[in-house]
Amino acid sequence: MSIIYNRVALIGLGLIASSMFWAMKRRGLAGEVTGFARSEATRATARRIGLCDRVCDSLTEAVADADLVVLAVPVGVMGAVAAEIAPALKPGTTVTDVGSVKRDVIESVGPHLPEDVHFVPGHPLAGTEHSGPESGFAELFDNRWCLLVPPEGTDPAAVARLRRFWQGLGSNVEEMEAEHHDLVLAVTSHAPHLIAYTMVGVADDLRRVTDSEVIKYSAAGFRDFTRIAASDPTMWRDVFLTNKDATLEILGRFTEELFALQRAIRTGDGDHLHDYFTRTRAIRRGIIEAGQDTDAPDFGRAKTSS
Numbered sequence: 001m002s003i004i005y006n007r008v009a010l011i012g013l014g015l016i017a018s019s020m021f022w023a024m025k026r027r028g029l030a031g032e033v034t035g036f037a038r039s040e041a042t043r044a045t046a047r048r049i050g051l052c053d054r055v056c057d058s059l060t061e062a063v064a065d066a067d068l069v070v071l072a073v074p075v076g077v078m079g080a081v082a083a084e085i086a087p088a089l090k091p092g093t094t095v096t097d098v099g100s101v102k103r104d105v106i107e108s109v110g111p112h113l114p115e116d117v118h119f120v121p122g123h124p125l126a127g128t129e130h131s132g133p134e135s136g137f138a139e140l141f142d143n144r145w146c147l148l149v150p151p152e153g154t155d156p157a158a159v160a161r162l163r164r165f166w167q168g169l170g171s172n173v174e175e176m177e178a179e180h181h182d183l184v185l186a187v188t189s190h191a192p193h194l195i196a197y198t199m200v201g202v203a204d205d206l207r208r209v210t211d212s213e214v215i216k217y218s219a220a221g222f223r224d225f226t227r228i229a230a231s232d233p234t235m236w237r238d239v240f241l242t243n244k245d246a247t248l249e250i251l252g253r254f255t256e257e258l259f260a261l262q263r264a265i266r267t268g269d270g271d272h273l274h275d276y277f278t279r280t281r282a283i284r285r286g287i288i289e290a291g292q293d294t295d296a297p298d299f300g301r302a303k304t305s306s
């Protein structure tokens with residue numbers, strides 16, 4: 001594959017940015033990659049492990065001359081970072097982000113960017129519970145979806161170029177409208193994370209079982225919850241605070257269903273439980289038939305390549 005952007009700037013050197021760097025190098029998608037992270041310690045680690053061609057000590061130095069700027073910081077600070085880099089952006093540059101929430105990021109970043117810059121928000125549907133500059137790996141985006149959420153009126157050529165870039169990183173790309181993105185992600189990612197955090201918190205509250213038995217006897221379901229509940233607290237705090245409406249909508253529905261199941265258990269309504277579990281089993285089987293086996297470590301990978 002050939003170079004798609006001559007100079008790429010990665011802002012925030014964590015799981016996603018470091019994975020992007022290694023994936024860019026694997027396929028030769030960028031000429032020079034600069035990087036910036038807020039903390040001196042992260043910049044030192046990045047230099048030590050060879051993450052980025054040049055690690056910069058200021059945001060403005062990192063973005064100067066960049067053809068693509070990637071905001072890979074927690075969603076709650078995207079706006080502040082955009083305000084700081086705006087005066088240093090080269091005309092014609094594309095600014096993108098990888099945030100898990102889209103409407104809030106568009107509203108907080110968009111107004112800071114100059115007219116002569118293309119803003120193409122994005123979201124790779126790929127990650128792990130790990131964070132930081134040493135957690136990334138080149139294969140993270142392979143056969144995963146990456147959703148692009150260009151605001152109305154965005155230059156189609158800038159969108160097409162970013163699409164090719166994400167395809168080069170290994171992803172299958174689709175475009176989506178921001179509100180829809182936030183609702184879909186609230187169902188598929190944000191609410192499930194909150195439920196996992198809650199379940200692990202509940203187990204922790206029951207001190208008498210947590211001391212040893214929760215660990216010793218933990219079955220696959222609870223282990224999956226603990227993996228998810230080990231995700232970065234700052235990132236997830238920001239996701240819930242910025243995708244508030246969609247998450248609350250889904251949690252409202254979740255609570256109603258949970259109450260109905262709770263009542264069925266209390267009243268001994270086995271038919272209700274059986275019907276419900278039959279319906280959910282069919283959903284799971286549909287996912288497997290669609291080629292997305294949840295038992296496989298690559299659950300959630302996109303089936304088709306485009």
Ligand SMILES: NC(=O)C1=CN([C@@H]2O[C@H](COP(=O)(O)OP(=O)(O)OC[C@H]3O[C@@H](n4cnc5c(N)ncnc54)[C@H](O)[C@@H]3O)[C@@H](O)[C@H]2O)C=CC1
Pocket residue numbers: 011012013014015016017036037038039042072073074075077081098099100101123124125126127128129130131132133232235239
């Ligand atoms: N972790 C995951 O599984 C996924 C995360 N995302 C999104 O990607 C973004 C980055 O997430 P990760 O790479 O996982 O996070 P991370 O925690 O691994 O890295 C974030 C980086 O941003 C830096 N940072 C924080 N505040 C900053 C600031 N004000 N200025 C400059 N740098 C700052 C941190 O020091 C760190 O280097 C988030 O918006 C998240 O919602 C998207 C898909 C998956």
Ligand SMILES: O=C(O)C(=O)Cc1ccc(O)cc1
Pocket residue numbers: 099100124125126127128129189228
């Ligand atoms: O590790 C997991 O199970 C994930 O769900 C990863 C993930 C986290 C956040 C995103 O916005 C996208 C993917």
